Amino acid sequence: MRPLPALCLAMAMPFAGAMAQHEPHGAEPTKLAPAAAPSGENRPGAEQKRGAGSLPEHRPQLALHPLLAFEHVRAGNAAVAAARAKAEPVPPARPRPSGAGRYVCAVVVCADCDVDVPALLGLRREDVLLLAVPGPFVGAETVTLLERVVAAERLSLVLVLGHADCRSTAPTAPTSEAANGTSPGAMDPLARRAEVARREAERRRQPLPKTVVQMQRELLLAASDVMTSRSAVDELRVLPGEIHQQSGTIVWHHSKVDTMPLAPVR
Numbered sequence: 001m002r003p004l005p006a007l008c009l010a011m012a013m014p015f016a017g018a019m020a021q022h023e024p025h026g027a028e029p030t031k032l033a034p035a036a037a038p039s040g041e042n043r044p045g046a047e048q049k050r051g052a053g054s055l056p057e058h059r060p061q062l063a064l065h066p067l068l069a070f071e072h073v074r075a076g077n078a079a080v081a082a083a084r085a086k087a088e089p090v091p092p093a094r095p096r097p098s099g100a101g102r103y104v105c106a107v108v109v110c111a112d113c114d115v116d117v118p119a120l121l122g123l124r125r126e127d128v129l130l131l132a133v134p135g136p137f138v139g140a141e142t143v144t145l146l147e148r149v150v151a152a153e154r155l156s157l158v159l160v161l162g163h164a165d166c167r168s169t170a171p172t173a174p175t176s177e178a179a180n181g182t183s184p185g186a187m188d189p190l191a192r193r194a195e196v197a198r199r200e201a202e203r204r205r206q207p208l209p210k211t212v213v214q215m216q217r218e219l220l221l222a223a224s225d226v227m228t229s230r231s232a233v234d235e236l237r238v239l240p241g242e243i244h245q246q247s248g249t250i251v252w253h254h255s256k257v258d259t260m261p262l263a264p265v266r
Helices: 006-022 066-085 140-153 189-204 208-223 225-232
Strands: 105-110 128-133 157-163 237-243 250-252
Touching (some): 066 237, 066 250, 105 140, 128 140, 140 225, 157 208, 189 208, 208 225, 208 237, 225 237
Parallel strands (some): 105 128, 157 237
Antiparallel strands (some): 237 250
């Protein structure tokens, strides 16, 4: 190693003398304190990515996703149908899924269907908003009540359930003039709606019960801006199905895309 130049030694000696004047006689040299560890607020977590603006936040589930609600009722119905097939006692109602509001689901069902719908879905009666109407033909009152519950109670799933051999959609002869005071050949309201559904079933080339529930599902969404907007952001799904009363099974008549994890853009 080369010796330091004389000029550097001359400059270092006064600095060393000044430091010696501030140290007490016999005391150890002053040591620098270690740097303070970063606080919990500033210390990046293990899961934080490089360049992230802030730490990840825990956000609890505030609402039940419609797909999770549907999976819950579909699993409940499968358990009930399996018990019936084995002649075993029907299993008790399943616990409510996390995030559900006042109701797990709403069900628009044909009033002519003699079945305990909440039990068929594996739910308690108070977990289901049950709307029994003939057909099940949706009217203005049904739409209005569903809009209120969707907006106020975080309802995310509406089921429209029909059944075969429904007297509401059975072919009916024109009413007689003496029977109700109308002109000969007139049809009652149920017969008129059933006739429209029959013509649509022929056009779609599918059974009448399937066509009826699909049409009522479409009518619900077309008649309600509230439900249409919630459906567009996947906060609500309206799904049609058909109850087989003897077996207790429900055949779902929705499109495959309606049960995807994320609803497609329509």
